Amino acid sequence: KQEVTQIPAALSVPEGENLVLNCSFTDSAIYNLQWFRQDPGKGLTSLLLIQSSQREQTSGRLNASLDKSSGRSTLYIAASQPGDSATYLCAVEKGGSEKLVFGKGTKLTVNP
Amino acid sequence: ETGVTQSPTHLIKTRGQQVTLRCSSQSGHNTVSWYQQALGQGPQFIFQYYREEENGRGNFPPRFSGLQFPNYSSELNVNALELDDSALYLCASSLTNEQFFGPGTRLTVL
Numbered sequence: 001k002q003e004v005t006q007i008p009a010a011l012s013v014p015e016g017e018n019l020v021l022n023c024s025f026t027d028s029a030i031y032n033l034q035w036f037r038q039d040p041g042k043g044l045t046s047l048l049l050i051q052s053s054q055r056e057q058t059s060g061r062l063n064a065s066l067d068k069s070s071g072r073s074t075l076y077i078a079a080s081q082p083g084d085s086a087t088y089l090c091a092v093e094k095g096g097s098e099k100l101v102f103g104k105g106t107k108l109t110v111n112p
Numbered sequence: 113e114t115g116v117t118q119s120p121t122h123l124i125k126t127r128g129q130q131v132t133l134r135c136s137s138q139s140g141h142n143t144v145s146w147y148q149q150a151l152g153q154g155p156q157f158i159f160q161y162y163r164e165e166e167n168g169r170g171n172f173p174p175r176f177s178g179l180q181f182p183n184y185s186s187e188l189n190v191n192a193l194e195l196d197d198s199a200l201y202l203c204a205s206s207l208t209n210e211q212f213f214g215p216g217t218r219l220t221v222l
Binding site: 004090103 | 118143152153154156157160204206209210211214215
């Protein structure tokens with residue numbers, strides 16, 4: 001059974017800092033990995049999708065890496081801003097099923 | 113192109129009642145998935161519909177059921193509501209790999 005773990009559960013940083021969020025999964029036979037952002041009480045916004053054959057994806061200040069063999073992904077946020085404050089969730093999809101298994105998320109607070 | 117929409121935004125029910133939640137998929141997306149997100153947890157997969165047929169189910173009892181319509185909109189029905197059903201219910205639509213989520217319906221069971 002696939003399990004996804006995100007560390008840390010919460011993170012508080014000053015504005016302008018670069019930071020890394022971690023995601024690990026137990027079954028390396030994944031089809032892709034997706035990072036989402038969730039604001040309090042809201043739905044999920046897709047940030048980055050990494051296919052199993054890829055090692056990283058970038059969008060603006062965000063960079064996500066994937067190491068399938070070790071079951072790890074990281075989300076790097078450069079020059080953090082207060083508007084980045086949210087919960088960040090990673091999810092893995094197995095075998096093209098389009099069924100996602102999520103971690104519990106990392107709650108990020110960026111202080112002005 | 114419109115995004116995924118869900119209705120209602122919030123809902124309050126009492127134990128034992130039945131509820132129907134609705135989802136309108138992103139234009140052209142033929143797959144819709146439903147997730148339950150309890151407070152402080154990641155979303156849990158309930159089930160998925162592809163071209164009006166159920167295409168996989170998570171670890172949820174039969175009182176959770178769904179429908180997908182020819183226009184790819186979808187419903188989630190929950191019978192005999194329990195207190196633990198209180199959660200944010202999310203639907204996601206997809207055409208290929210990437211899933212796009214709606215804003216969710218917050219269900220409170222008293």
